[in-house]
Amino acid sequence: MKKEIRLKCHKIMGGYGEGEALVSKEPICFYLTDPKTGRVREKGHVLEGKSIADKVLVFSSGKASSVVQIDGLYKLATEGKAPKAMIAKDVETVLVVSAVIAKIPLVDRLERDPFAAIHTGDLVKVDADRGTVSIIKKT
């Protein structure tokens, strides 16, 4: 059986979500994704062309104007193309509001550096209500 690593975290938006991890050390602007597919449209972004739909998104922070950021995540959610859960390194007001409005579980303050603990392709379970993140490494 594969080993599961369980880490503590801090809940921002409650709920549970699991899926394949998609890691971005760059900040993300949800407005610059395609709501029909979940693909990142932003030119030159480390995730350009990749879909964030149904993933557990591990990223440094949000970015861009407050108006578009929330609308971006809300549209992804109404199209069913939002991430299952999100793990952020730094959070600010706009990211909190985005997660609450779109009802996507969001946590921060993972007890280890998220970029060291999680890699794209790992299976990650985020239980925001209990404040835990479980990681099963990709083999």
Added chain:
Amino acid sequence: MHLTKDEERILKGKSGEGVQKAMELLVAIGDALDAPRLIEISRAHAASSGQEGDLYFVELLAKGGATCKVPTSTNPVYDMECFDKLFNISPEESDVARRVKEGYKQIGAILSWCCTPYITENIPMYGENVSFSESSATPFVNSVIGAKTNREAAQSALAAGVIGKTPEYGLYLEENRKGTMLVKVAAALKDEFDYSLLGQYVGKQIGYGIPVFTGIPKRPTTEDLINLCAMLNTSGAISMFHIPGITVESRTVEEAFGGNHPKDKVTVTEHELKETREELQTGKGKIDLVQFGCPHYTLKQVVDVARQLDGKKIHKDVQFWVCTSATAILLAERMGYVDTIEKAGGHIVADTCIDMTCWNRFKDKTGMTDSPKCAYYRRFKDVIVAPAAECIKAAIRGAWQ
């Protein structure tokens, strides 16, 4: 976050569903960002956008019976009376914008539909706690006026306007209002446009934090500061800055840093401004559209445009649009400048943002603007970014250079 008995009652829904939803959002933010309590605010600005996420939340609150407790102004959507006819916009297409406008009316907001309310319809004073979203509004209110706000979302500012309170964290606390980064300016900053480039460059370089500018050659105008604010908070997420001796919370560089030691230093010369300008360009030659007013043009800027267009004709293949506030239009009309712009073949419109679906008809076209923010959110294909005077010349000629 600690809540008073009254606040608990609101959170439990004892005062209705609308205020409950507003309180839930404020509590989520307070808990996430370790605020100890809610504090009172005196006014708010909701960066309403006429987009779906915006509609969802304002309807949720309005239908739940919430009304604004403190004056709460609203951002532009678009002037439907003007565009629906002119651009043949279908009722289905304008449905979201129409419902957003109804929602904010129902909730008792100030229907300013303007992104620079801090100089016209909703002006904070020094030291006030407020809740202002919108890119130019947050840094302007903090830095130029010296009122206090965090970098709010439209929804958190609306929730704060409805409750009359906001979580106490971030820039409400004195210790978080000091400089974190030194920006040495060694450029002439000859016009409003150069302030846009300065904001664009510095925002991109530092991303986050509180820059302290030195070497600003002369006292900036209101318009210079609006442009600097808009760009610092578009290419970066900068909610506050100091220009010692000019912005209100510091007279000297030492006071601006308040004992902080700047982590880093950025130097801006003419070279950086020139490079920043070059990076923005994607188009050349023939132009189809000129868009001014991102952020909304002030009355002074409207007058400047009208004077340059006086007696001239805009090229027949160029659409020329100035977006401004309802207040500025009223005065410009009275002063005869609306007439001047229209006689030259241009349009001037209130209540309208350049990032709205009504502009999608230009999606294959080349546009020209004096605003790097407009370029970033543009609804047209290729862009040329230049000072307003150069945009006006190109509009008359029908082409850029």
